[in-house]
Each structure stands twice: as C-alpha cells, then as structure tokens.
Amino acid sequence: MANLKQIAAELSLSVTTVSRALKDGPEVHPLTIVRVKEVAKRVGYVPNHHGFALKTGRTLTMTAIYPMETQDHLSDLLKLPLIEGMTLAARQAGYSLSIYSTTPDDDPIESVQRQLQARSTDGLIITRMVSSDPRVKLLLDQGMPFVAFGRTDLDTPYAYVDIDNEQIAYEATRRLMDKGCRRIALQLLVPEDQASAMRLAGYGRAMAEAGIPIDQSLIGHGMFTMESSAAWFDRMLAWSDPPTGLACANELGLLGALHTLGRRGLAPGSDIHIVTRDSTRLSRFLPAKIGVHFVDMAGVGRKLIEVLESRIANPLGPVATVLFKGEFDPGE
Amino acid sequence: MANLKQIAAELSLSVTTVSRALKDGPEVHPLTIVRVKEVAKRVGYVPNHHGFALKTGRTLTMTAIYPMETQDHLSDLLKLPLIEGMTLAARQAGYSLSIYSTTPDDDPIESVQRQLQARSTDGLIITRMVSSDPRVKLLLDQGMPFVAFGRTDLDTPYAYVDIDNEQIAYEATRRLMDKGCRRIALQLLVPEDQASAMRLAGYGRAMAEAGIPIDQSLIGHGMFTMESSAAWFDRMLAWSDPPTGLACANELGLLGALHTLGRRGLAPGSDIHIVTRDSTRLSRFLPAKIGVHFVDMAGVGRKLIEVLESRIANPLGPVATVLFKGEFDPGE
DNA sequence: GGATGCAATCGTAACGTTACGATTATACCT
DNA sequence: AGGTATAATCGTAACGTTACGATTGCATCC
Numbered sequence: 001m002a003n004l005k006q007i008a009a010e011l012s013l014s015v016t017t018v019s020r021a022l023k024d025g026p027e028v029h030p031l032t033i034v035r036v037k038e039v040a041k042r043v044g045y046v047p048n049h050h051g052f053a054l055k056t057g058r059t060l061t062m063t064a065i066y067p068m069e070t071q072d073h074l075s076d077l078l079k080l081p082l083i084e085g086m087t088l089a090a091r092q093a094g095y096s097l098s099i100y101s102t103t104p105d106d107d108p109i110e111s112v113q114r115q116l117q118a119r120s121t122d123g124l125i126i127t128r129m130v131s132s133d134p135r136v137k138l139l140l141d142q143g144m145p146f147v148a149f150g151r152t153d154l155d156t157p158y159a160y161v162d163i164d165n166e167q168i169a170y171e172a173t174r175r176l177m178d179k180g181c182r183r184i185a186l187q188l189l190v191p192e193d194q195a196s197a198m199r200l201a202g203y204g205r206a207m208a209e210a211g212i213p214i215d216q217s218l219i220g221h222g223m224f225t226m227e228s229s230a231a232w233f234d235r236m237l238a239w240s241d242p243p244t245g246l247a248c249a250n251e252l253g254l255l256g257a258l259h260t261l262g263r264r265g266l267a268p269g270s271d272i273h274i275v276t277r278d279s280t281r282l283s284r285f286l287p288a289k290i291g292v293h294f295v296d297m298a299g300v301g302r303k304l305i306e307v308l309e310s311r312i313a314n315p316l317g318p319v320a321t322v323l324f325k326g327e328f329d330p331g332e
Numbered sequence: 333m334a335n336l337k338q339i340a341a342e343l344s345l346s347v348t349t350v351s352r353a354l355k356d357g358p359e360v361h362p363l364t365i366v367r368v369k370e371v372a373k374r375v376g377y378v379p380n381h382h383g384f385a386l387k388t389g390r391t392l393t394m395t396a397i398y399p400m401e402t403q404d405h406l407s408d409l410l411k412l413p414l415i416e417g418m419t420l421a422a423r424q425a426g427y428s429l430s431i432y433s434t435t436p437d438d439d440p441i442e443s444v445q446r447q448l449q450a451r452s453t454d455g456l457i458i459t460r461m462v463s464s465d466p467r468v469k470l471l472l473d474q475g476m477p478f479v480a481f482g483r484t485d486l487d488t489p490y491a492y493v494d495i496d497n498e499q500i501a502y503e504a505t506r507r508l509m510d511k512g513c514r515r516i517a518l519q520l521l522v523p524e525d526q527a528s529a530m531r532l533a534g535y536g537r538a539m540a541e542a543g544i545p546i547d548q549s550l551i552g553h554g555m556f557t558m559e560s561s562a563a564w565f566d567r568m569l570a571w572s573d574p575p576t577g578l579a580c581a582n583e584l585g586l587l588g589a590l591h592t593l594g595r596r597g598l599a600p601g602s603d604i605h606i607v608t609r610d611s612t613r614l615s616r617f618l619p620a621k622i623g624v625h626f627v628d629m630a631g632v633g634r635k636l637i638e639v640l641e642s643r644i645a646n647p648l649g650p651v652a653t654v655l656f657k658g659e660f661d662p663g664e
Numbered sequence: 665g666g667a668t669g670c671a672a673t674c675g676t677a678a679c680g681t682t683a684c685g686a687t688t689a690t691a692c693c694t
Numbered sequence: 695a696g697g698t699a700t701a702a703t704c705g706t707a708a709c710g711t712t713a714c715g716a717t718t719g720c721a722t723c724c
Contacts, residue, residue: 027702048680051679054709117334230617285562335710336710348713380710
C-alpha cells in the first residue's frame with residue numbers, strides 16, 4: 001500500500017514535505033505541491049487512518065450510543081431514518097460513525113464510561129434520555145464533546161437536539177377531540193423516558209383544556225412492539241367503555257392496533273379514531289384512515305452530527321439546542 | 333488514558349512483559365500475569381486500537397458494502413435485520429462492523445477498490461450480486477478475504493451466503509395456483525440482479541409445470557418502493573384481464589399493493605390473492621389475508637460474519653457456501 | 665565446577681503519521 | 695562584502711503497540 005515514504009522516495013523529498021504538501025501547507029513550494037499530488041493520485045495514496053489517529057489523537061470517528069429496546073430489534077427498524085441521516089451527514093463531515101448498541105439490561109453509565117476510556121472516538125451522541133440523566137454530567141465533567149438526542153432536567157447548559165414531543169402529543173390529542181373523542185388512549189414507552197414524559201404532558205394539557213379528567217387506565221406503557229400494542233388495545237376494546245381515540249407511539253404501535261381492529265372487524269375512521277407518529281411514511285400507505293404526525297428523523301440525525309461537529313471543533317463554544325416540530329397530515 | 337507504559341512503570345516491568353502478560357504469554361511468570369492484570373483492571377486499561385492496528389496490520393474491522401436502492405432510503409428499512417444480525421455477530425467475534433453505503437450511481441467496482449486501497453479493513457462483505465459480478469474476481473485476485481451475499485456465475489469457488497430465491501418464488505407461485513390463480517403477477521427489482529433472476533426462474537418453473545404461458549406484462553421491475561408497487565399494481569388492476577394473484581418482492585411491495593387495493597375497495601383473499609416475502613414479520617400484522625414467506629435475515633447476517641471470520645482466520649482454507657430456505661405461513 | 669538448558673524478562677525497532685525545531689539556499693539591504 | 699530576512703526543505707521524535715533477538719539468573723548435569 002502506498003504511503004508517504006514511497007511518495008517521498010519517488011520525488012527525492014522528505015516525508016515531512018510530502019505530508020505538508022498534501023494538506024496544502026503554506027511552507028511548501030506551489031510546484032512541489034502539484035508534483036506531490038500528482039504522484040499521490042497515480043499511486044492511489046490514501047492516508048493511513050491508524051497512523052493519523054495514533055499521532056494526532058483525532059480518530060475522525062463519532063460514536064452514537066443507542067439502546068435496542070426489544071430483543072428482536074424490530075422496534076429499531078423505525079430508527080433507521082435517524083441512523084441513515086447520521087451516517088450520511090457524518091461521512092460528509094469527514095467522520096465515520098460507529099453505532100454502539102446497548103441491550104436493555106446494560107448499564108447506561110457503564111457503556112458511556114467504556115467509550116470514554118477507550119477514547120477511540122472524537123465525540124459521542126447519546127440517545128433515549130431519561131428525565132434525570134446522569135450521563136450528561138459525566139460527559140461534561142470529562143470534557144468529552146457530545147450531543148444528546150433529547151433533554152434532561154439540568155441547569156448546566158449542554159448541546160441537544162430534541163423533538164417537540166409535548167406539542168406533538170398536544171396536537172394529536174386535540175385532533176382526536178375534534179373528531180368527537182373524549183376517551184382517548186395514549187401509548188408511551190417507559191415512564192422514566194423523557195420523550196414519554198413530554199408526550200404525557202402534552203396529552204394532559206389538551207385534556208385539561210377540554211376539561212376531561214385523565215383516566216390512568218387509558219395510558220399504556222411499554223409500547224415497543226406490535227405485539228404489546230395489539231394486546232393492550234385488545235384488552236381495552238373489551239371494556240364496557242372502550243376508548244374512542246388512540247394516539248400511537250409510532251408505526252409499530254399503529255400496526256399492532258390495526259391488527260387488533262382488523263381481527264375485531266373494525267376500522268378506524270368512524271367508531272374509533274387513530275393518530276400516530278411516523279418517521280418512515282409507512283403509515284401513510286396503510287389502507288386505513290389515520291392522522292399522521294410525520295417527524296423528520298433523518299433531519300434530526302443530520303442535525304445531531306452538525307451540532308456534534310461544532311462541539312468537537314470548538315469545545316468551549318456556545319452549545320446549540322435545537323427543537324424539531326412534527327408535520328401533521330389529517331389523512332382525509 | 334492508561335497504556336502499557338504506565339502499567340509497566342508501576343510494576344517496574346518492561347512494556348514487552350506487560351504486553352505479553354495481558355495476552356497470557358507462556359513466557360511470563362504466572363504470578364506476574366496476575367499482578368499485571370490486576371493493575372490493568374484497576375487503572376481501566378483498554379488496548380489502543382490504533383496502535384495495535386498500525387503495528388499488526390489487523391484492523392479488527394469488517395466492512396459491509398451495500399447499496400441504498402432509493403433516494404429516501406426507506407427500502408433499506410427492511411435490511412435492518414440483516415444489518416443487526418451482522419453487527420451483533422461481528423461484535424461477538426471481536427470485530428467492529430463498518431457499513432459502507434453506496435448510492436445507485438456509484439460504480440460498484442470503484443467502491444470495492446477504494447476499500448481495498450485504504451486497507452483499513454480485514455475483510456469485506458459484498459451484497460446485491462449481479463449475474464456476472466466482476467467484484468468477485470477482483471477480490472480473489474487481490475487476496476482480500478470476503479464473503480458474498482448472493483451468487484454470481486463464476487467457476488472459481490468463493491465464499492457466499494445466499495437465499496434460495498428460486499425455491500421461494502417457485503413455492504409462492506404454487507401457493508397462488510392452489511388458490512386458483514392463473515394470471516400471476518411477480519415483483520422484481522432489476523433484471524441484472526441475481527436474486528431477481530432466481531425469483532424469475534422459480535416463477536417460470538412453476539408456471540411451466542402448470543402449463544401456463546408466461547405473460548411478460550405481469551412481470552414488474554423496479555419494485556423498490558411502496559409508491560412504485562402501488563402505481564404498477566394500480567395500472568394492472570385497470571386492465572380487462574387483471575392479475576388474480578400477486579407475489580410481492582418484500583414488505584414494501586406488499587404495502588404498496590395493499591394501498592392500491594384499499595383505494596379500490598378490494599381486499600386480498602377472494603378476488604385476488606397475495607403472497608409476499610418478509611424479513612421483519614411486519615406483514616403478519618397487517619389486517620389482510622396474505623401468505624408470507626419469512627426469511628431470517630438476521631440469521632443470514634450472522635452467517636455472513638461467521639463465514640467471513642473463517643476466511644480471515646484461514647484465507648487458504650476451503651470456502652463455505654450456505655443457502656437459506658424460507659419458511660412459509662399461509663395466513664389462515 | 666564449568667558447561668548447558670530453561671524460565672523470565674528486557675531493549676530495540678518498526679508500523680504511518682504529524683509536530684517541532686533545525687538547516688539549507690536564495691534574495692535583499694546597507 | 696557582510697549581514698539578515700525569507701522561502702523551502704529536512705531530520706528527529708513521538709503516539710501505543712507488537713515482534714524479534716538478546717540478556718539475565720538459576721538450577722541441573724556430567
């Protein structure tokens with residue numbers, strides 16, 4: 001494989017000069033730069049990443065830590081737009097992105113520390129924030145550049161990108177009310193989850209405005225999979241006073257609910273109304289009348305990279321905080 | 333960050349001995365091994381990957397080259413089980429997996445060569461084989477360990493893992509015939525694609541056995557997205573002699589077709605019958621009667637890593653060739 | 665008791681890169 | 695002519711690791 005030494009030998013130059021020439025060093029003669037680049041191109045030189053990283057300490061790698069929610073990983077399907085967005089943006093910024101998946105029983109703090117120890121990354125993306133997330137303080141203390149996908153309750157400023165879950169859940173609930181629903185079911189992930197907490201807050205705000213008391217039995221937790229969504233919804237439909245509106249957590253929650261409706265010979269749009277979040281446009285293709293809140297996860301991914309890039313470039317600079325809105329499509 | 337030198341200093345040993353002790357070198361005193369490991373654990377030593385790679389030339393990285401079929405990357409959603417399977421298996425084998433995505437207008441040969449040049453990978457996984465794929469010869473010539481997901485027509489033996497697309501398409505067509513269908517539509521990707529060619533072959537075999545001549549207008553190409561599937565299916569349903577059976581390429585093709593049926597007030601199971609391939613179990617949750625051929629993509633991913641691992645460990649050893657079957661669920 | 669074998673450890677070099685200070689050669693000024 | 699500034703290039707060291715050969719200390723053998 002071609003390296004600096006070979007190019008230097010061919011041109012009777014020193015390795016130093018070749019190295020500088022390739023990055024347009026101002027101390028190198030313009031003609032020399034041209035000659036070096038010519039040879040480099042001809043022999044197909046690509047800088048050795050490990051040599052560079054060892055010397056400079058810069059790994060040109062970003063690491064995203066994200067949890068696999070379920071055992072069969074299917075729920076992660078819906079995060080692919082996020083991953084795709086991050087991967088592409090990272091490559092464009094000259095970084096490669098490494099995904100560090102954690103299982104539900106992994107200790108989140110420990111996984112972060114493992115990344116910190118290895119120091120084989122220039123910056124970290126942490127996801128699935130909980131309401132009081134100790135990882136933020138840890139990373140701030142260590143001085144590791146990072147960006148959070150989601151917020152936590154901490155007064156110290158730090159960089160984050162988040163989705164306005166409160167507003168989206170508020171609007172979803174309002175839409176269902178507009179259809180005449182008063183008993184509205186809501187799908188959440190886990191109570192500690194900050195996104196779920198915000199969704200619950202938005203739901204509560206809409207209900208309070210309408211003067212409807214909140215029925216805790218209509219709040220479903222652990223809605224990670226199609227199976228859990230289907231079973232939960234089926235149980236509720238057997239009640240004497242079943243919900244007439246449903247706000248799904250995502251496409252999988254929606255598919256589970258539709259499965260239950262189909263088995264019971266029901267369809268959304270008349271007896272029962274459904275709105276869902278979506279980041280794959282998949283729900284728009286289902287043969288059912290549902291309202292869809294589209295969230296641009298690929299955009300979120302790109303933004304995360306952009307913010308992290310500026311953290312790495314300027315660790316002492318001001319921290320960016322970005323909030324993404326949803327885009328509602330009532331579905332006829 | 334802790335390194336070998338620090339551990340050596342603390343124990344008044346040489347760096348060499350510490351390095352050997354950590355890998356249980358037989359030349360090191362057992363007691364010394366214990367002491368070294370103790371300190372290593374206490375100071376949180378993790379080997380520096382770049383130093384290791386630079387010295388040994390082993391990067392402990394595998395690279396999967398896979399194409400993004402569409403602009404919005406949604407079709408890749410269905411490959412996530414494959415990626416997940418690869419990622420987890422790679423980590424268990426002590427490798428990290430790097431995904432190198434190519435866009436449709438990237439030259440496949442060039443992307444492979446770029447990987448070869450950089451040499452920052454121990455082995456390559458190439459996907460989406462075409463019938464006569466030049467990449468195989470290139471990699472064989474260069475001596476780069478690799479495994480192909482799919483086959484190509486070459487007499488030289490090489491390692492591959494493939495899905496028995498011929499048999500799956502044959503069975504799918506037979507199932508539709510059992511339901512009474514004679515005009516059976518088939519979704520394919522692109523004609524050069526080896527998987528599509530095999531599917532077409534299996535379809536052709538079933539049709540020939542039943543003595544039904546093949547109507548080329550029932551073969552749909554470019555079925556990457558829900559949109560293209562929906563539009564194609566819609567066009568056919570407007571004919572005077574529309575198809576009565578449909579074999580979908582995957583979940584997205586299925587969703588597109590169901591979308592069209594829904595808009596026309598039709599449902600699969602009576603006028604028209606549908607079977608599909610599925611690797612996410614998503615189609616099983618749709619409120620529609622469809623036959624599903626489940627393909628264990630996560631298993632394929634794990635197998636790819638396993639085969640590649642043995643290629644890397646023993647580049648001159650025998651090449652493994654593995655064929656995965658589908659698992660059919662008639663759906664009532 | 666001197667040679668031999670073995671167990672345990674050490675020192676040095678190298679992988680490819682960049683940072684730093686030193687070294688030339690040339691042109692300019694007084 | 696002698697000194698100085700400037701442009702262009704060079705040599706060396708270092709990042710953390712492993713491979714290789716050399717070295718030490720000690721017990722064993724005839």
